[in-house]
Structures are given as structure tokens and as C-alpha cells.
Amino acid sequence: MSHAVPAPAAPEPIESAPALPAAAEIPAPHCLNCHAALHGPFCAQCGQEHVEGPMPVRAYLADGMNTLFEWWDDKVPRSLWVLVRRPGLLTREFQAGRRVAWLLPWRLYFLVSVVFFLLVNLLDPVTTASLGVQDMEAQRAEAMNRAIADMLPALLLGVVPFFTIGVWGLHRRRHPYYMQHLAFSFHYLAFVFLAFSVPVVVRAAWLWNVAMLGIYAYLVLALRQAYPQRAGAAAARAAVLFAYFWVLVLFAMVVGLMVAAIRTAVG
Numbered sequence: 690m691s692h693a694v695p696a697p698a699a700p701e702p703i704e705s706a707p708a709l710p711a712a713a714e715i716p717a718p719h720c721l722n723c724h725a726a727l728h729g730p731f732c733a734q735c736g737q738e739h740v741e742g743p744m745p746v747r748a749y750l751a752d753g754m755n756t757l758f759e760w761w762d763d764k765v766p767r768s769l770w771v772l773v774r775r776p777g778l779l780t781r782e783f784q785a786g787r788r789v790a791w792l793l794p795w796r797l798y799f800l801v802s803v804v805f806f807l808l809v810n811l812l813d814p815v816t817t818a819s820l821g822v823q824d825m826e827a828q829r830a831e832a833m834n835r836a837i838a839d840m841l842p843a844l845l846l847g848v849v850p851f852f853t854i855g856v857w858g859l860h861r862r863r864h865p866y867y868m869q870h871l872a873f874s875f876h877y878l879a880f881v882f883l884a885f886s887v888p889v890v891v892r893a894a895w896l897w898n899v900a901m902l903g904i905y906a907y908l909v910l911a912l913r914q915a916y917p918q919r920a921g922a923a924a925a926r927a928a929v930l931f932a933y934f935w936v937l938v939l940f941a942m943v944v945g946l947m948v949a950a951i952r953t954a955v956g
């Protein structure tokens with residue numbers, strides 16, 4: 690690879706360059722986001738912090754902003770739009786080292802999951818229709834439901850690192866670092882929450898099936914974008930990951946049920 694450094698006015702989303710190695714291959718003294726020459730740890734042009742190595746943990750934390758609460762700006766709608774319209778592109782941008790233009794993967798995930806759980810609690814309250822029945826069983830079931838609902842965000846967050854093991858396992862030959870794949874998981878699961886918000890809001894049962902098909906199709910497209918591969922290979926990998934994802938969700942639910950049972954028994 691030559692050392693030619695293009696100098697676009699604003700970075701365009703990459704289309705065909707190899708996704709993962711880019712961050713490591715661009716010579717160090719240039720900003721990975723805007724290619725400006727660096728004279729310190731932060732880029733003078735765009736403010737992105739320069740982090741070395743293939744995909745260090747710090748890349749997930751550093752985006753040139755200081756606090757958690759400064760991040761509601763035009764990045765939010767822009768990132769959400771690209772997340773929906775261009776499966777895998779945000780992951781590829783992140784892996785290529787262009788971070789300041791978009792919400793960080795975990796922030797995007799948290800934003801979408803928080804909104805999702807707010808929607809679920811507003812529109813589909815856990816307090817079930819068992820109110821008329823005053824027996825112990827109904828009260829117990831309600832307490833269980835509430836305990837599970839309380840734990841759901843934590844349980845699903847717990848799914849992320851395990852799902853990443855699956856993504857890593859399927860692509861580790863070309864992309865050997867586990868951390869490289871964490872961004873894919875955050876982005877994909879953020880889309881899953883978005884897709885499931887639709888049946889929650891519209892309250893139509895058949896839309897759950899559409900959402901299920903949608904998140905599988907999205908996974909195929911996202912894998913092809915983030916890890917360039919043929920359609921057949923992406924479809925097969927997506928099928929494996931999809932099944933693995935639901936096994937993880939099921940496992941998380943079993944753990945949730947057990948903890949909830951212990952809690953309601955104790956409390």
C-alpha cells in the first residue's frame with residue numbers, strides 16, 4: 690500500500706477500501722478521521738483523539754468530547770439515519786478510525802435501548818391484567834414480571850460481549866482482534882431495538898414477524914458491509930449468528946427468571 694494520503698474537505702463514508710486494517714495502516718502522524726497532520730494527541734482540525742494500535746479499548750471511549758451529556762447534537766439523527774439506511778456502514782467507519790463524525794457504538798446502543806425500554810414501559814406496562822384476581826399466584830406472577838422487566842436492560846447488555854464472540858469467531862481469520870468486533874455488536878443490537886420498537890409502538894402482533902425477518906436481512910447486509918464477503922457467505926454466517934443470538938437471549942431470560950424467582954421469594 691502506498692503512503693498517499695487523500696485530503697478531502699469532509700470525510701465521505703468509505704465504500705470499497707478494506708475495512709479493518711485501514712486504521713492500522715494509515716501512517717501515525719495523520720488524523721484517521723480527516724487526514725490532517727497531527728501535532729499532538731488531539732487533531733487540530735476535527736478534535737478526534739488519536740489512538741494507536743489495531744483497535745484499543747480507548748477507541749471506544751475517545752471521541753473528542755468530554756462529558757456524557759454533550760452528545761445530544763446532530764450526530765444523533767445522522768447516526769440513526771445511517772444505522773437504518775446503510776447496514777454495517779457505521780461499523781466500517783468506526784473500524785477505519787473515523788469516529789468523531791458519528792455517535793460512538795456503545796452510546797448509540799445505550800440511546801436506542803433506553804428509548805426502547807421507555808416505550809415498552811409506557812405502552813405495554815408490566816402490570817398485567819391479573820388485577821381482578823387477588824390470589825397469591827397472580828400476585829407472584831406480577832412480581833416476577835416486574836423483576837424481569839427491571840433486569841432486562843442489564844441482561845441484554847450482558848448479551849453484547851457474548852454475541853461479539855460469535856462475530857469474532859466467524860471472522861477471526863482476517864480480523865483477529867476481539868475488540869474490532871464489539872462495534873459491530875453494538876450497532877447491530879441497536880438496530881434490533883429499533884426494529885422491535887415498531888411492533889411495540891404500533892401494537893400489531895404480525896409486525897413481530899416482519900421485524901424478525903427484517904433483523905435477519907439487516908444482519909446479512911451489515912456483515913457484507915462491515916466484513917466484505919459474498920452474499921452466500923454472509924447469508925450463512927448471518928444464519929449462524931441469528932440462531933446464536935436467540936440462544937443468548939433465551940439464556941439471558943432463563944438467568945432473569947431464576948434471579949427474579951429468588952428475588953420474589955426473598956422479598
Ligand SMILES: [Zn+2]
Binds near residue numbers: 721725735
Ligand atoms: Zn482530524
